[in-house]
Amino acid sequence: MGGWKPGKLLCALLVVAASASSAVAVAEQSRPGGRAEGRFDLPQAGFAPASTVLRPGSPEQVGLDPGPIREADAAIAGWTRPSPAHPLFSGAVTLLVHHGVVVDRTATGQALRYADAAGTELPADQQVPMRPDTIFDVASVSKLFTSVAVLCLVEDGKVAVDRPVAAYLPEFGVNGKAAITVRQLLTHTSGLEPFIPLWRDWPDPPSRIRAVLERAPVTPPGSTYTYSDLNLITLGVLVERLSGRTLDRFVADRITRPLGLVDTGYNPPAEKLGRIAATEFQTAPPRGLVRGQVHDENAWSLGGVAGHAGVFSTAADLAVLGQMVLNGGSYGGVRVLRPETVATMLTNYNAAFPGDDHGLGFELDQRWYMGGLSGPRTAGHTGFTGTSLVIDPASRSIAVLLTNRVHPTREWGSVNVARERLASGLSLAMAVRPRVGPDAWWAPPGDATTATLTTPALTARRPMRVRFDAFVDTEQTDVLVLESSTDGQVWTPVAVRATGPGAPVGRTEQLAGSGHRSWWRVDGDVPPGRDVTLRWRSTTDSRYTGRGIAVDAIVVTDGDRTLLNGEKEPHVLRPLGWRPRTR
Incomplete structure (x- = not known):
């Protein structure tokens, strides 16, 4: 992995530090009141045991106070009801994990509710309620799958994150992009702009991909943080070029199938339509009610498979992905990534851009949706359709919120308040023991x-x-x-x-x-x-x-x-x- 040698040294140091910190954590747990489960003030270093698999349980079983979780659930359910004119979102599914235990799981509101962009409700017998296994278009949470795919190629020796992208995609190295590295695409420091309307301005997938690869940066590479879909579209092309497989096939072969994510993938089959949450009623392009096809117009124009969007998934499947990260790259006896790779993936490379902390594909320490779970190692991502995944290694916790907030229109508002509320509810359920005395x-x-x-x-x-x-x-x-x-x-x-x-x-x-x-x-x-x-x-x-x-x-x-x-x-x-x- 030639160009990644500095990262190897960093990972080695992280692994040594994690081992030492884990020993301290074990010592803490051996003292009275020192059990890490249910504790916010006993942060865990290193990874959870690779053998950790998700299992059902209750908050009380892992030392959590169920009250704050129930309050967050009630707030999210309330946001699916009209207030005053329309709900914040049509429906939601939530899932919370602590130390491998699924401590809370809810489904509220409707997966299909509206007949048009004006918000005309369908007759009650035509509406579809949310259920725990409802499948959602997760939008930009898809970027995490692309990023893991890139790191699989790093481990295969086919990619070095500090080498120029043009070394793998020669057509990318034009218009001032010859020195842009794979790492800069993963951390959104390439200088590329956030978005261009591929679906509108180019006639077919080949011309749209060419437009992305030839696009000139709008700021000098490495000088700013600019969140950009173009970064991940490019990485999706890189995965395909170096693996010899389409992105959806590579993700299935290396991530979803080994992890048993049976409801996660691109372009879901027609037989699953009844379980899929509806998204927007689109007029430009004139697609009508979008359900079962990717909502993102650019991903749709690329055939539903792209590096920045296109993945459909469930709360349970995303929780497995999160636990794989907490476990250091393994789940259920399957290793997707090595622990040192995951340690590097969760390292902040954007110290020069405070507030825009970013690992390799994973956002870090973003309070606006991570709430009380925020911390330097807290990782995750959000999606435009109203989705979020929060992975907190310090408390070995996961918070998944899936909503169809763009159903029937993206103009009804943001769900950030719900994202933060769910993550904070889990953090408040954990104890911080008094330093002296009983309280x-x-x-x-x-x-x-x-x-x-x-x-x-x-x-x-x-x-x-x-x-x-x-x-x-x-x-x-x-x-x-x-x-x-x-x-x-x-x-x-x-x-x-x-x-x-x-x-x-x-x-x-x-x-x-x-x-x-x-x-x-x-x-x-x-x-x-x-x-x-x-x-x-x-x-x-x-x-x-x-x-x-x-x-x-x-x-x-x-x-x-x-x-x-x-x-x-x-x-x-x-x-x-x-x-x-x-x-």
Whole structure:
């Protein structure tokens, strides 16, 4: 795999680190209360055992609180009902996995509901309800299958990700693209534009493929992140050229058939139409109600098989794909990829483009749909039709949401709120155990909220030392602040120093961060004085929250004198929006 030698070294280091971290995780699990199942604050490093296969169960069987999961389910079901004029989406199927156990599975709403683009409902006896095994056009989630296919060729020695694409597809190396690498296509840093209307502007599949391969970049390769279908269409052609098989045949031979994904593939057969969710009523091109054919116009114009779209699948099949990734490339006794390949696949290569973290084909750490499961290693993808797959190695969890949100029209809105809600429901079902004592103060996550936890007035002759433990899993705009006041009206932030995995470096007036999933030890100093009041303030912005914020083990001292011990006298603290919780 010549051009991938730096990656080999990286993977070797990752595997060694994963082995060491796994040993720590095993040690954690051997201690009382240290079992990793059901825990958000015991992040797992490395992969799940390769023998892990999905099995039915309940949240309680793996230490989860079913409440947040049920609340997420209820919210998603509510979005299938008119509010006020039409539902957010016609129907949905969800599936949640934790440590190999399918802890939740729902089907709500309708797979077929509307007769036209205006949203005229079909008679009740002609509508088709969602069911757990409904088959969906997963749209851009297809890109994950193409990416895995490329990595299969890497392992076969036919592709090196750091070699130019033109080494494999000579016709690609025109118009400033000679140096674009396979890695840049996989990470969307090639400079190619997002989309061109192949179905409209070129007459047939050969001319459409030629248009993609000859397209000039719109920004210098490697200079920007631009999500582009053209990247994955090109990779689909590369798979076909180097394997000697069509993309759908290669995906079937190397991924879906070995994994037993009986409902996953391109151009589903007519006998499965009754189980397929309808998508859009299209007028341009004039296709009418699209059901059983790929929704994406460009993929449709390429015969339903393309690197960027075209795959149909079920929630159960996508969960198997996710567990294969969690297992390090194996599932059910079949190895699709080697562990070192999967480690590389889940490495962020877009550090130069903050917020656009990307592995080899897999998106990483995208809170807008990964919600509380977000983290540096959290991987997945979304699809335009209303689909998402979230794979969280740190908690060994999977969240699948499949909707037909473009039925009957793409204009009815986004399902990002549902994507985030489902993933966050699973994260909130996991426990974060108090650092000291039976409970800790929790500020529940929520949009545009403020919660305060206030001490009584304290008097210190010397500078006050404030110490506490904090669990902070938030986006950078949702913060925990320690403040002081002498009149209860004007509050001044207190600079603090936090120590622990992922903690901010140096002193700071705001604590925020995610992905570390660990408690921090925090301390700060407050000038001496009479009637000094302290408070911990948690503030969130209008969108997106993580697992939340907790404060524990509060101690305020004046030299050798203890002014307040939150463990011994929690009743003196005044919570507004905070509440004591055991998990």
